[in-house]
Amino acid sequence: MSVLEGTIIYSNLLVLLSIGLTMTYITTAVPNFAQGSFAVFGSYIALTLLRLYGIHPYASLPVAFVLGGALGVLIYTLVLKPLISRGAEVVILMIATLAVDLILLGVIGAYSGYLEVISRKGAKKFIFTPYDFTINGLSAIFVVSIVVISIILIALYILLFKTKFGVAMRASMENPPLAEIMGVNVEHTRLFSWLLSGALAAVAGVLLPFRQEIVPSTGGIIIVSIFASSIVGGLGSIFGALLGGYIIGTSESFITFKLSTVFGSSILVYSRVVSLIVLVITLILAPKGLASVKWRNLKWVKNFLS
Amino acid sequence: MGQEFLILNIIIWIGFYLIVCLSLNIEYGFGGIPNFGRALAVLMGAIAVGGIVNRILMILFGISGQIVDASGAVKTTTNDIISQNPVIGVILLLVWLLVAAILGAGTGALFILPSAKLSEDYLAITLLAISEVTFLVSYYNPEIIGGYYGVSVPNVLAFIPGEQRLFAFAFLIVSVAVFVYILVNRMLNSPYGRLLKAMRENENVVKAYGKDIMKIRIKTVAVGSSIAALAGALYSMYSVNVIATNFSRVEWTFYPFLMILLGGLGNTKGVVVGVISFVTARILLITYKFEIVEVLNLPFDPVWLEYILFGFVMLLILIYKPEGLIKEKPIMTGPIKKLLKEKS
Numbered sequence: 118m119s120v121l122e123g124t125i126i127y128s129n130l131l132v133l134l135s136i137g138l139t140m141t142y143i144t145t146a147v148p149n150f151a152q153g154s155f156a157v158f159g160s161y162i163a164l165t166l167l168r169l170y171g172i173h174p175y176a177s178l179p180v181a182f183v184l185g186g187a188l189g190v191l192i193y194t195l196v197l198k199p200l201i202s203r204g205a206e207v208v209i210l211m212i213a214t215l216a217v218d219l220i221l222l223g224v225i226g227a228y229s230g231y232l233e234v235i236s237r238k239g240a241k242k243f244i245f246t247p248y249d250f251t252i253n254g255l256s257a258i259f260v261v262s263i264v265v266i267s268i269i270l271i272a273l274y275i276l277l278f279k280t281k282f283g284v285a286m287r288a289s290m291e292n293p294p295l296a297e298i299m300g301v302n303v304e305h306t307r308l309f310s311w312l313l314s315g316a317l318a319a320v321a322g323v324l325l326p327f328r329q330e331i332v333p334s335t336g337g338i339i340i341v342s343i344f345a346s347s348i349v350g351g352l353g354s355i356f357g358a359l360l361g362g363y364i365i366g367t368s369e370s371f372i373t374f375k376l377s378t379v380f381g382s383s384i385l386v387y388s389r390v391v392s393l394i395v396l397v398i399t400l401i402l403a404p405k406g407l408a409s410v411k412w413r414n415l416k417w418v419k420n421f422l423s
Numbered sequence: 424m425g426q427e428f429l430i431l432n433i434i435i436w437i438g439f440y441l442i443v444c445l446s447l448n449i450e451y452g453f454g455g456i457p458n459f460g461r462a463l464a465v466l467m468g469a470i471a472v473g474g475i476v477n478r479i480l481m482i483l484f485g486i487s488g489q490i491v492d493a494s495g496a497v498k499t500t501t502n503d504i505i506s507q508n509p510v511i512g513v514i515l516l517l518v519w520l521l522v523a524a525i526l527g528a529g530t531g532a533l534f535i536l537p538s539a540k541l542s543e544d545y546l547a548i549t550l551l552a553i554s555e556v557t558f559l560v561s562y563y564n565p566e567i568i569g570g571y572y573g574v575s576v577p578n579v580l581a582f583i584p585g586e587q588r589l590f591a592f593a594f595l596i597v598s599v600a601v602f603v604y605i606l607v608n609r610m611l612n613s614p615y616g617r618l619l620k621a622m623r624e625n626e627n628v629v630k631a632y633g634k635d636i637m638k639i640r641i642k643t644v645a646v647g648s649s650i651a652a653l654a655g656a657l658y659s660m661y662s663v664n665v666i667a668t669n670f671s672r673v674e675w676t677f678y679p680f681l682m683i684l685l686g687g688l689g690n691t692k693g694v695v696v697g698v699i700s701f702v703t704a705r706i707l708l709i710t711y712k713f714e715i716v717e718v719l720n721l722p723f724d725p726v727w728l729e730y731i732l733f734g735f736v737m738l739l740i741l742i743y744k745p746e747g748l749i750k751e752k753p754i755m756t757g758p759i760k761k762l763l764k765e766k767s
Contacts, residue, residue: 148544150551199742207544208457209741212680215459216737219677223730230723337672338559341552348548386563393556397537400549404540 120374122259126328128366129262132359133269133321134339135346137314139358141189143290144303144310145197147210148352152343153336154221155315159185159322160331161225161232164243168236174245174323175261181319189315192217193308218336226333241333245326258327265320273355286310341389342369345396351406360407365392429710431593435661436702438596439654440682444694445607446650447679452688453611454643455623457547460534460554462675464648466561466667467530468655471523472576473568473665476515480577491565494574498663501577509582516579519656520599527652528645535644539637555672562667573666576659596657603650608691610646617754619643620689673730678705681737687747696748705729 138152149155159181166172166180196213205213232240250257277283289296289306297303325331325339346365350357373388403410443465450456477490480497487493505512534553538546561567568574583591610616618639622629626636659665678701686697708715712725721728740747753759 146544148548196738196742203742203745205741205745208451208547209745211457211459211544211547212684213738213741215677215680216734216741218734219673219730219737220734223727223732223734227721227723227727227731230727234722337555341555344548344552348545352545387560389559390556393552396549396552400537400541400545404545 120371122256123328124367124370126259126262126324127370128363129266130321130324130328131342131346131366132266132362133317134343135350135358135362136269136273136355137189137317138343138347139350139352139355140310141314142347142352143355144286144307145193145201145210146207147197147214148344148347149314150211150214150340151192151218151221151336152314152318153338153340154218154225155185155188155318155336156322156325156339157225157331157333157336158188158221159319160326160335161228161240161322162319163245163323163326164240164331165232167245167248168232168238168240174248174326175257178265178320178323181323182316185319185322186312186316188319189311189313190308192315193311197311198307218340222333222336225336229333242330243326244330246328249327258324262324265324269317269320270359277355338389342392345392348396348406349399351403351408353405354408357406357408364407365395368392368395428589429706431589432710433703433706434593435589435596436706437698438593438600439658439661440679440698440702441600441695442603442654442657443651443675444679444682444686444698445603445691446647446654448683448689448691448694449607449611449619449650450643450647451680452683452690452694453616453619453623454640455619456535456538456640456644457543458550458644458647459547459676460550461651461679462670462672463534463550463554463557464527464531464651465655465658465675466554466558466670467527467648468523468652468657469659469665469670470561470568470655471526471652472519472656472659473574475522475526476519477574477576489565490574491569491572494569494576498575498577502581505577505579505581507582512579512582515577516595516660519579519660520653523652523656524649527655528649530652531648532641532645534648535640538640551672551676554676558667558670558672568665568667570667573664575664578663579660592661596661599653599657603653604691604695607650611691612754617756620754623689677737678733681733681740683747684737684740684745685747687749687751689751690749693747693749693751700748705733708732 134152134156137155138149141147141149162181162184163174163177166177167174196217197210200210200213226241229240252260275283277287285296285301286306286309288299289301289303293303325335329335342365346361347358348361349364350359350361368391369388373385373391376391377384399407443461446464447458447461450458473494474490477494477497480501481487481490481493484497484500486496486500501511501515505515534550537549541549562570564570565572578588580588580591580595611619618629618634622634622636622639629639630636655670658669662669682697682701683694684697685701686695687693708729712728715721715728716725
């Protein structure tokens with residue numbers, strides 16, 4: 118797998134994760150710290166199907182989509198909805214998602230031990246690369262991740278911009294009280310965003326083991342990259358998540374690789390430092406993310422255009 | 424001995440967590456600053472001991488080489504000296520705590536700077552990210568505190584015979600915790616404590632009275648972080664080595680939040696109650712984990728049980744008892760007491 122290929126695969130997966138994070142942030146106003154563990158949940162669904170039934174991870178994508186969505190809905194209705202209805206502050210909601218993350222970590226870790234017992238194979242640490250194949254000289258994960266991201270982006274575009282539900286959803290994202298007055302059920306849009314967020318994260322989770330090793334605590338590590346992607350793009354914009362995913366994905370894989378050719382391979386472990394630096398710089402220059410910048414109003418862009 | 428050891432263990436952990444939770448309570452409970460990066464300050468305390476003071480000792484003893492190996496030599500040499508001369512041990516302990524406090528304060532003051540431009544939620548994410556990345560770097564880079572090998576730390580109680588050392592250590596940590604408690608209590612009962620509460624409730628009002636919010640925040644997080652760094656230094660001393668994995672987000676950020684929310688935000692008594700009940704439950708759970716697994720017939724490692732259990736406890740507190748075990752009370756200043764007396 119070439120570096121460029123790896124970068125694109127990783128960026129595609131980050132986009133899937135950060136779109137989910139951004140959607141739930143827009144509708145429920147809570148940054149979800151459990152997003153990384155949602156992905157690991159998907160990874161373990163794929164592993165279970167592979168170990169117990171011999172189903173190839175790519176074939177388990179639909180199952181992961183459905184179960185991931187169910188997880189998202191469950192978390193929203195059991196944890197966040199009661200807290201929101203009681204008027205909890207955003208920090209309390211964030212602590213609640215941290216607690217959810219810890220529970221998921223515990224459940225996934227416990228399950229990995231259980232899976233080892235029933236499948237008699239290691240499950241605490243795994244990677245799917247041996248199961249990958251090539252399509253016309255390209256690795257299958259490259260093709261699959263591009264197909265998946267295209268389908269999801271197109272479906273999301275049609276849903277949000279071409280259907281009545283999408284209009285209602287965008288309205289309740291932009292101004293919930295006003296949308297409620299117009300007869301939109303804000304509760305439905307919230308529920309739907311959590312469903313989609315969980316589903317997309319689980320799909321990303323199925324594909325992630327093709328690129329890196331998964332352990333139960335992987336979620337806590339990739340969450341930094343997911344947040345970096347969403348924030349760099351702007352937590353309030355789905356387009357921003359798309360942009361941010363590619364920026365962070367590129368800086369973590371490609372830029373870190375280029376740096377390693379200069380400073381030596383020991384720098385490769387610092388890929389997340391690179392994304393943190395990108396995050397901090399963005400926050401200083403554009404605290405609401407790149408999508409919020411009014412590019413046309415910037416002086417040098419104006420001069421450039423005229 | 425088993426029972427004795429269990430009680431000592433509980434006391435020692437109450438000491439560590441009391442220090443960290445008091446510091447977090449200043450920042451989040453009183454000041455409303457969502458410091459999701461508490462673990463960073465604790466790690467800084469460990470870096471002060473394992474990374475900075477160890478290097479100073481290396482220079483003093485003329486030991487050269489990589490920190491991982493050299494720290495072992497430093498440890499043996501220093502332990503020999505301390506077992507002959509207890510005063511050196513006390514001095515070394517004070518140096519550790521001082522360096523940890525200074526490093527903690529410096530890091531805290533720098534680390535909160537992004538809050539000038541960020542709203543609450545963005546700030547919490549940024550602080551968590553900074554803390555997490557520092558954790559990863561100190562784990563991967565063997566130059567700082569030995570990476571995944573860790574570094575050795577001299578035992579400042581080397582002059583005390585082996586079996587009594589744990590008692591002495593428990594006494595030491597409890598005295599530091601009590602000292603911190605008195606200090607924090609006095610600080611928060613001063614006008615500064617009321618200023619913090621005012622900032623938590625409404626920043627604009629504080630601004631209108633001519634206070635600089637940013638200055639208050641920097642001061643608060645610097646003080647909080649230097650206190651939390653003390654716990655990191657004491658913890659490295661307890662485990663006689665420093666390794667980054669001991670300073671995870673769950674143990675030093677999530678659990679402290681759990682304890683102060685359990686006890687009740689914004690009051691120091693609540694912190695004590697929260698810490699004592701959490702630590703007792705946790706240590707009992709850890710001590711009897713194999714028995715629990717056997718009784719319940721669980722097919723997995725009991726460490727996961729701890730995560731699931733405390734995650735649920737946190738959710739239950741947030742949903743059913745958001746004010747905690749002890750409710751926050753208004754600060755009784757002289758004039759308020761007088762007013763209440765006149766009324767009754």
